[in-house]
Amino acid sequence: MMPAGPASPLAQLIARFGTDLIVTERSALEAVSIDQHRRHRGVPLALALPRTVADVTSLLAFCNAARIGVVPQGGNTGYCAAATPDASGSQLVLSLRRLNKIRDVDVTNGSLIVESGCLLADVQKSAAAAGRFFPLSLGSEGSCTIGGNLSTNAGGLNVLRYGMMRELTLGLEVVLADGRVLSTLQALRKDNTGYDLKQLFVGAEGTLGIITAAALKLFPAPRAAGTAFVAVPSPAAAVALLARLRDGLGELINSFELLPNVALRLLGRHLPALRQPLTTDSPWFVLCEASSADANDPLTDKLGRLLEAAIDAGEVTDAALAQNERERREFWELRENVPEAQRRAGPSVKHDVSLPIGRIADFITEAGTWITAHVEGSVLVCYGHLGDGNLHFNISGANESVTIDAHADVMKRAVHDMVAARGGSFSAEHGIGQTKVGELARYASPLELELMRNVKKMFDPNGIMNPGKVLA
Numbered sequence: 001m002m003p004a005g006p007a008s009p010l011a012q013l014i015a016r017f018g019t020d021l022i023v024t025e026r027s028a029l030e031a032v033s034i035d036q037h038r039r040h041r042g043v044p045l046a047l048a049l050p051r052t053v054a055d056v057t058s059l060l061a062f063c064n065a066a067r068i069g070v071v072p073q074g075g076n077t078g079y080c081a082a083a084t085p086d087a088s089g090s091q092l093v094l095s096l097r098r099l100n101k102i103r104d105v106d107v108t109n110g111s112l113i114v115e116s117g118c119l120l121a122d123v124q125k126s127a128a129a130a131g132r133f134f135p136l137s138l139g140s141e142g143s144c145t146i147g148g149n150l151s152t153n154a155g156g157l158n159v160l161r162y163g164m165m166r167e168l169t170l171g172l173e174v175v176l177a178d179g180r181v182l183s184t185l186q187a188l189r190k191d192n193t194g195y196d197l198k199q200l201f202v203g204a205e206g207t208l209g210i211i212t213a214a215a216l217k218l219f220p221a222p223r224a225a226g227t228a229f230v231a232v233p234s235p236a237a238a239v240a241l242l243a244r245l246r247d248g249l250g251e252l253i254n255s256f257e258l259l260p261n262v263a264l265r266l267l268g269r270h271l272p273a274l275r276q277p278l279t280t281d282s283p284w285f286v287l288c289e290a291s292s293a294d295a296n297d298p299l300t301d302k303l304g305r306l307l308e309a310a311i312d313a314g315e316v317t318d319a320a321l322a323q324n325e326r327e328r329r330e331f332w333e334l335r336e337n338v339p340e341a342q343r344r345a346g347p348s349v350k351h352d353v354s355l356p357i358g359r360i361a362d363f364i365t366e367a368g369t370w371i372t373a374h375v376e377g378s379v380l381v382c383y384g385h386l387g388d389g390n391l392h393f394n395i396s397g398a399n400e401s402v403t404i405d406a407h408a409d410v411m412k413r414a415v416h417d418m419v420a421a422r423g424g425s426f427s428a429e430h431g432i433g434q435t436k437v438g439e440l441a442r443y444a445s446p447l448e449l450e451l452m453r454n455v456k457k458m459f460d461p462n463g464i465m466n467p468g469k470v471l472a
């Protein structure tokens with residue numbers, strides 16, 4: 001009888017961890033093999049579903065020894081296909097969905113410890129149940145997970161006041177590529193003891209290790225809000241309004257979102273049930289909000305007075321103030337559904353850029369003019385978090401006969417070059433994943449790339465952590 005050959009990596013994984021942890025059913029693999037835009041499809045070796053941190057430790061130690069690539073996955077809602085395996089059939093997708101407990105809520109310390117597979121919406125609910133507030137808020141909050149939010153350093157709708165995920169993080173528990181666990185879950189607000197290692201894992205998109213839990217900041221619950229939907233004549237006027245509101249309301253301003261007229265028309269066409277607060281025919285709109293922990297703070301009145309002054313100054317042409325929580329929700333639903341309305345309108349080419357706020361208006365003019373002149377049949381849908389200097393500079397086709405994807409490369413180069421010329425970033429909040437690896441190699445300085453490669457080598461010498469993502 002011939003001696004049996006070495007078992008395949010998959011057979012070894014199943015023999016070591018069993019079929020509860022290593023799943024190979026086609027139906028289970030389908031959902032984790034494709035990114036949410038359905039543009040990148042991979043072929044996973046299998047799907048690992050660890051139940052405990054100890055499981056993650058053993059899985060990574062095993063994969064490190066066997067040189068099996070591991071692709072961590074949260075809610076799979078990212079925009080850059082960072083959680084999608086390659087097509088080789090050799091990478092293990094490791095989903096954190098079973099590690100989803102809230103371990104602790106500490107109101108006195110103003111913090112919460114949560115496992116990375118927990119939905120963002122569940123973290124928000126736990127904070128609210130304790131009379132506190134967790135401010136990260138995104139359109140996908142019902143399906144994205146905290147691990148993904150951390151790994152992509154998610155931004156969203158409240159960054160202006162509370163910062164991105166990085167600023168909301170007090171500590172992490174991370175399983176390194178070799179299976180050792182690095183824990184900084186003490187939830188300290190002050191801790192100047194050498195290098196801040198946890199921050200290397202925030203925004204690393206799973207290329208340095210796997211985040212299994214995090215200590216996050218909680219804030220006082222907002223009990224009063226002033227929310228306005230405002231028509232503005234231009235992005236420059238919107239920037240002037242932002243300065244006026246910050247002067248008048250200080251840190252109480254939590255959101256300042258820019259919307260173009262075309263976004264409202266797309267919403268009207270594809271999501272007609274959503275009520276639009278203004279009928280004014282304006283080229284641009286702003287959704288802004290201030291909030292306070294003081295339930296008696298008359299923020300709607302304060303915002304109203306500031307908007308009247310802005311009308312006198314020519315920065316605003318019309319405004320609607322939310323009179324109750326229902327109207328406030330309606331305003332936000334419009335904003336949160338812009339990506340969905342654009343998706344229903346057909347394919348689009350997306351750019352996620354940031355600029356110094358003072359250079360935004362000039363960028364929109366120049367880049368918008370370039371798109372109109374060079375891409376026939378294009379429709380620019382430029383919206384986003386103006387208060388953070390972050391624009392989603394997306395381009396759709398005017399109708400079905402326009403194949404907008406065919407222009408993606410030339411548009412990307414022109415837009416990103418115009419951003420770089422103004423000292424901006426080609427990826428403000430959506431990360432690098434696999435779709436922007438080439439852009440990072442192009443726009444990061446040689447020194448930055450060298451240091452990033454060294455960091456990667458130190459944490460993951462065998463290159464098993466999310467291979468092919470972030471760095472080429």
Ligand code: MLT
Binds near residue numbers: 394
């Ligand atoms: C948003 O702000 O709505 C998203 O980050 C961008 C998008 O979906 O295009």
Ligand code: ZN
Binds near residue numbers: 156385392429
């Ligand atoms: Zn965004």
